[in-house]
Amino acid sequence: MLDAHTAIEVRGLSKTFRTPRHHVHTLKERALHPLRKRQYDERTVLDAIEFDVMAGEFFGIVGRNGSGKSTLLKCLAGIYRADGGTISVAGRLAPFIELGVGFNPDLTAHDNVVLNAVMMGISPKQARDRFDEIMAFAELEEFVDLKLKNYSSGMQVRLAFAVMVQADADVLLIDEVLAVGDAAFQQKCFDVFYELRERGKTIVLVTHAMELVRQFCHRAMLISGGEIVSIGDPDEVGRRYLAENFKDRTAQVVDDDSAVIQLRELYTADAEDRPSNTIPHGGPLRIHAVFEAAEAIEAPGIALWIENEERVRVTSVGALENGAALGPIAKGERIEVIAEIANAFTSGRYFVGCSVTRGSIGADLLLYLDRAIEFYVFGGEAVHGLVSLGHWFEVKRERTGEVVG
Amino acid sequence: MSATTTPPRMREIRGPSALGGDWRRFFNLTWLIAYTDYKLTYFGSVLGYLWSLMRPLMFFGVLYVVFTHIVKFGDGVKDYPVLLLMNIVLFSFFQEATGASVASVLQRESLVRKMHFPRLVIPLATVLSVALNLALNLIAVFAFLLIYGVDVQWTWLLLPLVLLPLLAIASGVAMILSSLYVRYRDVAPIWSVISQALFYGAPIFYVLETVPENVREWFACNPLSAILIQARHWIIDPSAPSAVDAVGGWVHFLIPAGLTVAICAFGLWNFNRMAPQIAEEL
Numbered sequence: 001m002l003d004a005h006t007a008i009e010v011r012g013l014s015k016t017f018r019t020p021r022h023h024v025h026t027l028k029e030r031a032l033h034p035l036r037k038r039q040y041d042e043r044t045v046l047d048a049i050e051f052d053v054m055a056g057e058f059f060g061i062v063g064r065n066g067s068g069k070s071t072l073l074k075c076l077a078g079i080y081r082a083d084g085g086t087i088s089v090a091g092r093l094a095p096f097i098e099l100g101v102g103f104n105p106d107l108t109a110h111d112n113v114v115l116n117a118v119m120m121g122i123s124p125k126q127a128r129d130r131f132d133e134i135m136a137f138a139e140l141e142e143f144v145d146l147k148l149k150n151y152s153s154g155m156q157v158r159l160a161f162a163v164m165v166q167a168d169a170d171v172l173l174i175d176e177v178l179a180v181g182d183a184a185f186q187q188k189c190f191d192v193f194y195e196l197r198e199r200g201k202t203i204v205l206v207t208h209a210m211e212l213v214r215q216f217c218h219r220a221m222l223i224s225g226g227e228i229v230s231i232g233d234p235d236e237v238g239r240r241y242l243a244e245n246f247k248d249r250t251a252q253v254v255d256d257d258s259a260v261i262q263l264r265e266l267y268t269a270d271a272e273d274r275p276s277n278t279i280p281h282g283g284p285l286r287i288h289a290v291f292e293a294a295e296a297i298e299a300p301g302i303a304l305w306i307e308n309e310e311r312v313r314v315t316s317v318g319a320l321e322n323g324a325a326l327g328p329i330a331k332g333e334r335i336e337v338i339a340e341i342a343n344a345f346t347s348g349r350y351f352v353g354c355s356v357t358r359g360s361i362g363a364d365l366l367l368y369l370d371r372a373i374e375f376y377v378f379g380g381e382a383v384h385g386l387v388s389l390g391h392w393f394e395v396k397r398e399r400t401g402e403v404v405g
Numbered sequence: 406m407s408a409t410t411t412p413p414r415m416r417e418i419r420g421p422s423a424l425g426g427d428w429r430r431f432f433n434l435t436w437l438i439a440y441t442d443y444k445l446t447y448f449g450s451v452l453g454y455l456w457s458l459m460r461p462l463m464f465f466g467v468l469y470v471v472f473t474h475i476v477k478f479g480d481g482v483k484d485y486p487v488l489l490l491m492n493i494v495l496f497s498f499f500q501e502a503t504g505a506s507v508a509s510v511l512q513r514e515s516l517v518r519k520m521h522f523p524r525l526v527i528p529l530a531t532v533l534s535v536a537l538n539l540a541l542n543l544i545a546v547f548a549f550l551l552i553y554g555v556d557v558q559w560t561w562l563l564l565p566l567v568l569l570p571l572l573a574i575a576s577g578v579a580m581i582l583s584s585l586y587v588r589y590r591d592v593a594p595i596w597s598v599i600s601q602a603l604f605y606g607a608p609i610f611y612v613l614e615t616v617p618e619n620v621r622e623w624f625a626c627n628p629l630s631a632i633l634i635q636a637r638h639w640i641i642d643p644s645a646p647s648a649v650d651a652v653g654g655w656v657h658f659l660i661p662a663g664l665t666v667a668i669c670a671f672g673l674w675n676f677n678r679m680a681p682q683i684a685e686e687l
Contacts, residue, residue, distance in 0.1 A: 078521035081420025081681040088415040097519040
């Protein structure tokens with residue numbers, strides 16, 4: 001960030017979509033009901049948004065589906081006209097709303113690349129000059145003369161990304177591009193992001209992936225319901241985002257009178273035992289479960305387990321599983337189970353399930369709730385795997401003839 | 406990047422527009438889209454360009470047989486076959502260009518919804534792509550003229566003065582149709598009827614002299630008629646009335662000329678008005 005000038009300035013940006021109740025698609029309807037006022041459902045998607053992005057900044061925009069982040073990006077890109085407020089951008093802007101936009105399947109890669117690049121604002125001559133670089137970047141040199149319809153979707157994505165990178169705009173708007181492409185290409189995208197960041201490009205990235213935001217963004221912004229909820233430090237924004245995601249489901253109470261035993265409360269809590277659904281990595285994770293028995297239960301067993309998003313059971317704890325005897329439960333007894341687990345989980349979304357069994361081998365299942373509640377883990381290093389265990393990492397190097405530090 | 410680079414000027418983003426600020430980009434895009442469209446239409450098939458020539462030629466063949474051997478419209482008209490061919494080529498340009506433009510914006514939905522570019526590029530590129538075809542067809546027409554033995558005249562050089570208003574009307578209509586179609590889907594069938602009517606309303610397979618004298622001047626007020634009348638005067642038969650004569654003097658000539666300008670102006674105004682909402686209406 002060498003020159004500290006503003007790259008994007010947004011002031012009081014508002015956008016309302018008006019969807020007609022009756023979509024008048026024919027002139028006949030219009031002629032038959034000339035006096036009928038067109039009725040609209042108004043939906044305010046963006047409400048007085050204000051923010052600045054400095055030149056050379058990597059700026060993340062996060063939000064749940066329907067929060068208005070894509071609309072914001074489309075307003076920035078000049079695809080939607082704002083109803084109120086102003087947007088100013090310094091320099092040339094390349095939107096990257098969807099990969100391969102404007103690609104015509106019947107044209108060759110060459111024609112498509114030139115067309116796409118001109119759309120991004122460079123001249124046809126420049127586009128033709130950079131064609132070889134683009135194909136090299138996309139690793140598609142052998143398929144230059146192939147029609148786009150014969151490209152795999154991954155190849156199209158690579159091509160589109162290559163065009164965007166080579167279009168060399170001052171400000172890049174990127175929407176969820178990394179959801180596509182194979183691992184090798186994603187790695188390449190990351191490398192490009194680092195490089196663009198180094199070169200002082202201004203980048204606005206809209207994404208769901210909090211790891212990306214934490215990894216790349218200098219600043220981030222969380223929007224919800226068309227308003228800015230939080231703006232600033234990516235970690236803080238990331239935490240707010242996860243909390244936002246989980247707002248509506250803090251605890252789940254199951255109410256089924258016919259059951260032998262019922263779950264009354266189930267929630268996760270942080271180190272200070274405050275109920276929370278976003279638990280920082282590294283600290284303790286607490287799970288509280290409250291049961292109420294309608295009948296006396298001999299030799300009961302209670303188990304809690306945690307599943308990750310891929311339905312892999314990461315760990316489980318419980319009275320029977322750990323060999324800890326619970327003793328019989330009396331009729332009408334209220335039991336609270338509290339489990340504390342070292343939070344070694346990598347960041348992401350997890351689910352808590354619980355079960356109550358009867359009999360010494362746990363064969364008689366009285367209550368079974370899979371994925372009863374969910375919680376989020378944030379923070380920690382980027383680790384690929386289920387858990388990040390305490391570890392020690394050392395590198396010893398030796399080369400012939402020299403000692404490397 | 407050095408610390409001394411001057412920051413780029415701040416520019417306000419006002420949302421989509423018909424024209425957009427950068428003229429060079431506008432022309433580049435229009436040309437590229439038109440050219441690739443053209444390539445797609447005719448290079449996909451084995452016979453390629455020949456097909457685009459075959460269509461007016463075959464139509465010409467049918468009309469020729471009907472109007473010289475069955476209905477005998479052509480009797481007494483100088484060089485009727487070449488006149489018929491030229492008229493068909495000129496009119497089918499108009500018909501194809503406007504017909505293709507109707508759904509043009511809708512067909513490029515993915516582009517319109519995800520890219521920022523001057524929206525007017527789409528209908529203009531559609532017209533331009535058909536115009537490329539017209540240029541090639543006209544070469545065939547002139548070859549035909551020479552083979553048929555029409556006298557070479559210096560007024561042939563004035564052909565662009567006929568083509569320009571034709572392009573203008575086609576573009577104006579294309580702008581109107583493509584933007585209306587986004588909102589009203591029945592524009593397509595309505596326009597196909599109108600363009601059929603225009604075929605009979607303009608002197609294509611008949612000539613001005615066959616039109617009853619009392620309505621002749623009104624008839625020539627149709628800009629398409631005026632264009633065809635003038636083309637006949639300049640290219641094929643200098644003794645045939647010019648558009649100005651046909652309409653009854655220079656003052657009256659302002660009517661077809663004014664209509665052409667009005668269609669273009671309305672098309673531009675309307676498209677410009679609709680452009681910001683097109684992405685949302687689709």
